[in-house]
Amino acid sequence: MEDGKSVSLASGSSRESGDAEARLMRLATYASTLTATLLIAAKLAAWIATGSVSLLSTLIDSALDLAASALNLMAVRQALQPADHEHRFGHGKAEALAGLGQAAFIVGSGGLLMVEASGRLVHPEPVTHGEWGIAVMVFSILATFALVAFQRRVVARTKSLAISADSLHYAGDVAINASVIISLLLAMGPGWTIADPIFAIAIGIWLMINAVQIARGALDTLMDRELPDSDRGRIRALVLAHPEVASMHDLRTRTSGRQGFIQLHLELPATLPLAEAHRIADEVEATILAEYPRFEIIIHQDPAGSSETHPLPD
Structure with a gap:
């Protein structure tokens, strides 16, 4: 009887832990969706005021972040469904599918950004009201850093592929936003307007690198790659x-x-x-x-x- 009790207690503890992890995963998807929405609104206003192409790059990135986070939200909800008669091994691969979707979004945003920035290299345009853009970027860095810190806590607890991919993307955004501040300062101070599109192209390359990392992890799961x-x-x-x-x-x-x-x-x-x-x-x-x-x-x-x-x- 004692063995039976210990097995029952262990099973109950495991279920409670699983429920807590599921709540954390859902909360992480809601947090990323809300953060992306706030950043889109702030960056849209700043881009309209400044005309900065590097700031436009982060606006495009945040728009893709929102689409990817919404996709993550649906994928995580599906992945958390228990195994059923038609899916005896569960629904976990929905997370990997969301990762591939994220990679596709990121490639698209990086490509559009580099096309726009290339045009600005040929025909540079001045940046106006750069201080507005800098203020928005500082706000973006603080909000994104807080989100990434929370996501990494969730990943450490749950090992979620979808949240890990989302966190990797947002972590890149912190560096991207910092680079935009530098490009705006160079455009406003020494008048190096060419710095704006150069930084935008660098951001586009960074996005492509992120996409490869995310897609590789998703494909490993979908192709049933062995453990290390x-x-x-x-x-x-x-x-x-x-x-x-x-x-x-x-x-x-x-x-x-x-x-x-x-x-x-x-x-x-x-x-x-x-x-x-x-x-x-x-x-x-x-x-x-x-x-x-x-x-x-x-x-x-x-x-x-x-x-x-x-x-x-x-």
Whole structure:
């Protein structure tokens, strides 16, 4: 009875932790959507007043941020849905799809920005009311920094791919906004109007780099990329540490949103009773879960020394 109580308590604690993480993820999506909306309004007013193309670049970026954050909001809501009859492995890959959508948005905004900035290189235009633009950029930096700090706390707790991609994008925005301040100061002070489009082109390149990073992470999840070799080695060590395990093979791993999956073949003495083999498999599973609590573990038991053909080397 005591074992039953401890299992029940652990299950309840795990559910409570999962619910808290889901609330954090939803709150992070609401915070990013609200922040992007506020920044669009402020930057639109500043761009109309200054005519700065580098400020226009951040306005375009914030507009794309809003679209990406709205996409994230819907994707996270879908990803948090529990597994059902049609989706036995859950809905976690919705986060990766949102990441690809974000990458596409970012590529589009970077391309449009560089086209606009290239025209300004040929025909530079003066920047007016630059102090308004600087004030808006300072506000943008403070608001974005606060959002990124919160998002990183959420990612550290939940390991969410969608929130991580969103955070990476907004972290880039902090540097982008700072560069716009520099470009405005150069245009207002020494009169280097060419600095405005040059900084805008640099921002466009930065956006493209961000897009590649986000898309790479999303594709890894969608293509069921294995965990890093360090994790695979750790899992193998945990399994082989059990004194009654002869060996193991065919280890496969993948992730899907917050959920991960580990499957392996456990080699046990051929004469072992089924009940004993089941007990050992349960103990191995519990050992792995202690270090990889977000993972579902599937263990197949094989008699040691039996010959099997496996499609891939271990």
